[in-house]
Amino acid sequence: MEIIVEGLPEKEAQGYVVLINDIMREFEIRRSIEKVFFYGDTENFVFIASIRIKKVLEPLRIEDVAIYNPEKEMLSVEDEFYVPKILSLLWSLSKEGVEQEDRTEIKMPIELYNRVKGEVVYYPTDDLKKNVQEAINRVLPEAARIKYILSAEKTITVASSENAISEDSKKLAQKYHERD
Amino acid sequence: MFKMALFEGGLHRADELEDLVDDIGGFLIQKNVTQIDITLIIAVPGEDYDLIVNKAKELRGKLVEVPLAGSEITIVAPSLGKHHLPHPVCDISEYIRRNGAVTNVMGLARGVGQRINQITAIEKGMIEEADIAVFSLGNFSRCLRKKTHLFLDIDIPVVLLGGPEQFNVEGLEYYVGGIGRRSQRLRQKYDLDLFNKMVDEISKAVENRRREIEEDPLILEPMYLKKILEENVEGIDKIISPIPIVLNVDGVKVKMPLNQFKEKIKNVEFDGRKIEEYCNIYQSPYSKFTILKIYTKSYFDSLKK
Incomplete structure (x- = not known):
């Protein structure tokens, strides 16, 4: 993970590199992040944080997270984290024949399984993006509550200030958002 | 001149150290017991500090000088x-x-x-x-x-x-x-x-x-006042706060509301005078604790006149 801090005096920039590193470690997202840009203008109290995510993870389908046994008509889910998501998807289609036998075991007819096995149950990138957003909020000063957010597939950029965000700051945020 | 020190060690025989502090005219500022360990903050006369060092060694405890004790x-x-x-x-x-x-x-x-x-x-x-x-x-x-x-x-x-x-x-x-x-x-x-x-x-x-x-000394050391209160005021030992009496540089703070506290110290005397004559007693408007600010010598003399 590369951290680039601009716009601040050298000592303050060094302090912010340490701070950003610590916050990313706390959120456990350092390995998923390629680059962090941070721009600080203490005179106008404008701060911009822009984060590049390393790679976009594939969404997980039911067949990726569970194994179906046709003889017992039983779906065994690998991790109970996915169970509520699968159950809510199944119950939205049909409640007939669908029964949770155990924490990770769901009884369901084979026809229903064939219908839903390709359905997406979890988008890992969504969670990562939520964490990235939280981390950005932590990095930016607490008083900078007025935010201008730009989001793309692999990039999240937030410009923030305690005052209204000027057009120039928005343009600068756009520049950081598009920067490699 | 008092020297402030922090003792950390086992609970076993720690009372010997407390007795020694008392014998040499020192004060126990704070005492915390956690399971079988004890932490004491003490103030002892500078000339007798070696006695405390030796006792701490004997008890296999750790003794360090703490500059901020009493504040x-x-x-x-x-x-x-x-x-x-x-x-x-x-x-x-x-x-x-x-x-x-x-x-x-x-x-x-x-x-x-x-x-x-x-x-x-x-x-x-x-x-x-x-x-x-x-x-x-x-x-x-x-x-x-x-x-x-x-x-x-x-x-x-x-x-x-x-x-x-x-x-x-x-x-x-x-x-x-x-x-x-x-x-x-x-x-x-x-x-x-x-x-x-x-x-x-x-x-x-x-x-x-x-x-x-x-420059204008207090008529009573906050540590003395703490000791007087601990020995004479009923109920201080029952305050559940870990530090019922907090020492300040110019007084003490008792973690008890004033209406309870004033009743209890009404008859406490020191050196022929009531405690109220030595300090300004009031309730903190924020924490509701009782604060005793000790009078300075000049103010005390002007009151006497």
Whole structure:
């Protein structure tokens, strides 16, 4: 993970590199992040944080997270984290024949399984993006509550200030958002 | 002159140390028992300090001098948000406590920002109940400069902690750089060196405050007053707070509401006078604790006349 801090005096920039590193470690997202840009203008109290995510993870389908046994008509889910998501998807289609036998075991007819096995149950990138957003909020000063957010597939950029965000700051945020 | 020390050791035979402190005319400032360990903060006459060192050695305990014992310090953060707490404020508080002081942590309601930061009269009043205030602010020197009104109007000495190495502003005597906004525990060697520097600055502030008081000395040492209260006031031993009586540089704070406390000390006498004649007793409007500020000698003499 590369951290680039601009716009601040050298000592303050060094302090912010340490701070950003610590916050990313706390959120456990350092390995998923390629680059962090941070721009600080203490005179106008404008701060911009822009984060590049390393790679976009594939969404997980039911067949990726569970194994179906046709003889017992039983779906065994690998991790109970996915169970509520699968159950809510199944119950939205049909409640007939669908029964949770155990924490990770769901009884369901084979026809229903064939219908839903390709359905997406979890988008890992969504969670990562939520964490990235939280981390950005932590990095930016607490008083900078007025935010201008730009989001793309692999990039999240937030410009923030305690005052209204000027057009120039928005343009600068756009520049950081598009920067490699 | 009293020397303050912190003893950490086993509970077994620790009462021997307490007896020795009593015998040589010292005071037990604080006592904390945790399972089989005990922590004592004691004040003993300087000339008899060796006796205590030898006793601590005999009991296989650790004895360290603590410069901040007998003082109450408030650590002020710009807010109670995740940006400022628990790191570094709680680490700072813990380190100061290890040096003998009683600490309070408070977050300002609107202490963040450059333009929008502010402090209320109530917050100032709460801070001024302690002996020293430690303000823990952020990394940017420009922001520190815009926040000076938070701490320059405080009546007690203020130690400022911030990110920049150097920070000079008129009216601020004590500053320690390198401790700005942090998001991890401060336990590296570099951090501990900074903390030692911070304790040195706070010690200087406490020392100066004590010296100021010595110019017109108090008629009663706060430690004596604490002892008198502990021995004569019923119910103090039943206060569930870990430190029922907090020592200040110029008085004591009893963690009991005034209406209960005044009744109990009505008949307590010391040297032929009632306690009320030695100090100004009032209730804190914020914490509802009773505060006893000991009169200075000149004020006491003017009252007598």
